[in-house]
Amino acid sequence: xxxxxxxxxxxxxxxxxxxxxxxxxxxxxxxxxxxxxxxxxxxxxxxxxxxxxxxxxxxxxxxxxxxxxxxxxxxxxxxxxxxxxxxxxxxxxxxxxxxxxxxxxxxxxxxxxxxxxxxxxxxxxxxxxxxxxxxxxxxxxxxxxxxxxxxxxxxxxxxxxxxxxxxxxxxxxxxxxxxxxxxxxxxxxxxxxxxxxxxxxxxxxxxxxxxxxxxxxxxxxxxxxxxxxxxxxxxxxxxxxxxxxxxxxxxxxxxxxxxxxxxxxxxxxxxxxxxxxxxxxxxxxxxxxxxxxxxxxxxxxxxxxxxxxxxxxxxxxxxxxxxxxxxxxxxxxxxxxxxxxxxxxxxxxxxxxxxxxxxxxxxxxxxxxxxxxxxxxxxxxxxxxxxxxxxxxxxxxxxxxxxxxxxxxxxxxxxxxxxxxxxxxxxxxxxxxxxxxxxxxxxxxxxxxxxxxxxxxxxxxxxxxxxxxxxxxxxxxxxxxxxxxx
Numbered sequence: 126x127x128x129x130x131x132x133x134x135x136x137x138x139x140x141x142x143x144x145x146x147x148x149x150x151x152x153x154x155x156x157x158x159x160x161x162x163x164x165x166x167x168x169x170x171x172x173x174x175x176x177x178x179x180x181x182x183x184x185x186x187x188x189x190x191x192x193x194x195x196x197x198x199x200x201x202x203x204x205x206x207x208x209x210x211x212x213x214x215x216x217x218x219x220x221x222x223x224x225x226x227x228x229x230x231x232x233x234x235x236x237x238x239x240x241x242x243x244x245x246x247x248x249x250x251x252x253x254x255x256x257x258x259x260x261x262x263x264x265x266x267x268x269x270x271x272x273x274x275x276x277x278x279x280x281x282x283x284x285x286x287x288x289x290x291x292x293x294x295x296x297x298x299x300x301x302x303x304x305x306x307x308x309x310x311x312x313x314x315x316x317x318x319x320x321x322x323x324x325x326x327x328x329x330x331x332x333x334x335x336x337x338x339x340x341x342x343x344x345x346x347x348x349x350x351x352x353x354x355x356x357x358x359x360x361x362x363x364x365x366x367x368x369x370x371x372x373x374x375x376x377x378x379x380x381x382x383x384x385x386x387x388x389x390x391x392x393x394x395x396x397x398x399x400x401x402x403x404x405x406x407x408x409x410x411x412x413x414x415x416x417x418x419x420x421x422x423x424x425x426x427x428x429x430x431x432x433x434x435x436x437x438x439x440x441x442x443x444x445x446x447x448x449x450x451x452x453x454x455x456x457x458x459x460x461x462x463x464x465x466x467x468x469x470x471x472x473x474x475x476x477x478x479x480x481x482x483x484x485x486x487x488x489x490x491x492x493x494x495x496x497x498x499x500x501x502x503x504x505x506x507x508x509x510x511x512x513x514x515x516x517x518x519x520x521x522x523x524x525x526x527x528x529x530x531x532x533x534x535x536x537x538x539x540x541x542x543x544x545x546x547x548x549x550x551x552x553x554x555x556x557x558x559x560x561x562x563x564x565x566x567x568x569x570x571x572x573x574x575x576x577x578x579x580x581x582x583x584x585x586x587x588x589x590x591x592x593x594x595x596x597x598x599x600x601x602x603x604x605x606x607x608x609x610x611x
Contacts (some may be wrong), residue, residue: 212292214598215301219287220341226307226334227284237315243275247311250579251281256406259475262482264421267407270414270578273473274404276498279357279389280308282404285579286590292598297343302601303352305384307334310357313373317362324368331363331375339380350383351601359390359494360398385597390496393520399596400521402574402589403498405505406478410578412586415571422507423568425482431511431552432484434463434470434477434499435492445490445513445539449548453488456549481506485560486535486552491517501574504533509563511552513539524596525573525589533566 230237234244245254252272259271284306287293294300312330316322338344344352356363356375363375375381376395384397391398409415437447453460463470463480470477477499481487487503488511495516503510512518512534519530527533537551555563577588587595 214292214595215602216292216294216299217287217290217302217304217594217598218294218297218300218343219304219306220338222306222334222337226312226330227280230308230311231281237311239315239318246273246275247278247281250285251278251404252408252578253278256473256475258473259406259478262475262479264417267409267414267417267421270409270418271406272408274406274408276389276403277310277314277357278404279387279401280306280310280355281357282576283355283387283590283593284308286576286582287594289580290594291582292594300343301351301598303343305334305338305352305354307331307354308357309354309363309375313362313375314358317372324365324374327365327373328375331373331378331381335378335380344380348383349380350604352383353385353387353597355387355401357389359496360386360388360392360395361390361494364392385600387593387597389498390494391521393516399524399593400496401593402501402522402525402576403496404576405498405501405574407505407575408578409575409583409588412572412583415575415583415586419568419571422482422505422571423564425507427483427485427508429461429480429484430459431486431488431548432461432463432480432508433488434465434480434502435490435497436465436467436470438493443543445543448542449488449490452542452548459549477502478506481508484508485564486511488513488548489517490514490539496521504567504574505571507564507568507571509534509560509567511535511537511548513537513542524592525570527566527570533563533570 231247234247235242237243237247248254249272251274253274254272255269256271256273260268263271287304287306297303307330309331313327316327338349338352360376362372364377365372365374366377376386376398382397385399386397387399387401389401389403391400407418409418431453433449433453435446435450437450438444439447450462450464453462461480461484463477481503485508487499487506487508489497489500489503491497491514492499495514496518500510500518510518510533513536515536518526518534519536530536535552535555537546537548542548572583572586572588573592575588576590577583582588582591
């Protein structure tokens with residue numbers, strides 16, 4: 126049986142009884158009593174204090190009932206008189222869930238993957254180990270903002286930020302939305318790569334946490350539509366239809382129907398899936414860190430027209446990545462390649478970052494699924510992404526990317542490339558002024574694509590975490606009378 130850790134609601138203040146006010150005694154003075162008191166100075170003082178108390182009592186009884194409401198205003202209880210202005214979209218309550226669903230998973234980080242320990246990967250609040258090899262590539266003042274961050278670390282990063290979020294409330298009754306800090310991706314990850322585990326193993330943690338959540342009154346009163354969760358893998362890892370297929374069936378469980386799910390790749394046809402940026406290696410501590418980086422990438426001299434960082438998928442017939450690599454190698458004068466075959470891109474060098482920093486455009490085909498982390502590594506470096514599938518970005522990250530796709534990116538239909546269209550010829554059609562304008566838009570959006578360090582966030586600037594949570598809060602309010610499953 127799972128431990129119950131539902132915090133108690135704050136105890137309501139006791140309403141004073143009529144007898145405690147003792148109004149009868151406070152009004153029973155005769156004239157003779159007053160006359161006696163007048164001739165005694167000390168008694169005069171006592172009388173004056175008594176009269177003032179009577180006046181205050183009568184004044185309080187004449188005030189509107191709402192002034193003495195037992196429930197103080199949410200803004201006062203949850204963070205000071207200006208908190209309504211600081212949190213116009215509402216506040217978030219973080220469930221204190223059993224540790225087996227988050228903390229214990231991290232404590233057993235050496236067992237999270239059949240390929241070796243993940244402890245170094247998820248240290249430093251999920252950012253991973255320091256990315257020391259960038260020291261000769263980036264400005265010295267922001268070297269400490271770079272980490273070797275895993276693309277599946279979203280749940281840890283998000284949870285740590287949420288615990289210190291300015292709009293977090295400790296009182297569930299005052300919450301607009303409820304966050305479930307379950308590490309769904311970490312929980313299922315260890316079971317994905319071995320035939321020794323069953324479908325039941327892959328579903329266990331998700332089934333148990335949803336059983337725990339559905340016992341909570343705040344979940345039941347809304348059928349979960351004001352609840353949300355981060356799931357640090359792509360949506361398809363949680364959409365198993367048959368026991369013999371890949372992944373868990375977490376998203377298909379009944380309790381998950383109305384819960385908003387923040388994922389690094391969403392199902393474009395599922396309203397409750399929200400695509401959020403993959404974690405990159407850049408985690409600024411302040412708005413000044415971001416500005417330094419923006420100035421650096423905006424003024425960077427770029428010697429290459431376009432680049433591609435990736436590996437072929439030899440097991441895929443007519444592999445599109447192989448086609449891009451072929452074009453790029455054949456056009457070495459204008460294209461720079463980082464071939465990630467084998468483990469060449471996991472050797473902790475800064476080769477990929479340096480390549481993006483040196484190129485006007487970066488090719489972004491689909492990865493193993495429709496999206497890939499490289500999109501965000503590319504844009505954080507100020508390089509302009511070139512897409513070949515609209516589902517790679519345009520139908521994924523609407524909250525985080527400019528509304529006008531052509532303002533920051535280039536789209537080339539993959540069928541045209543397969544039929545012989547030269548990527549170089551398409552990209553060379555853009556004038557230097559157009560390239561400069563697109564890069565400026567990419568650089569402008571960098572804050573929305575990165576996850577700042579915990580505790581403070583970026584004062585005066587919103588990062589990907591802020592955008593995501595505010596977006597969820599807005600959706601909750603919009604859904605109050607609208608679309609949700611019953």
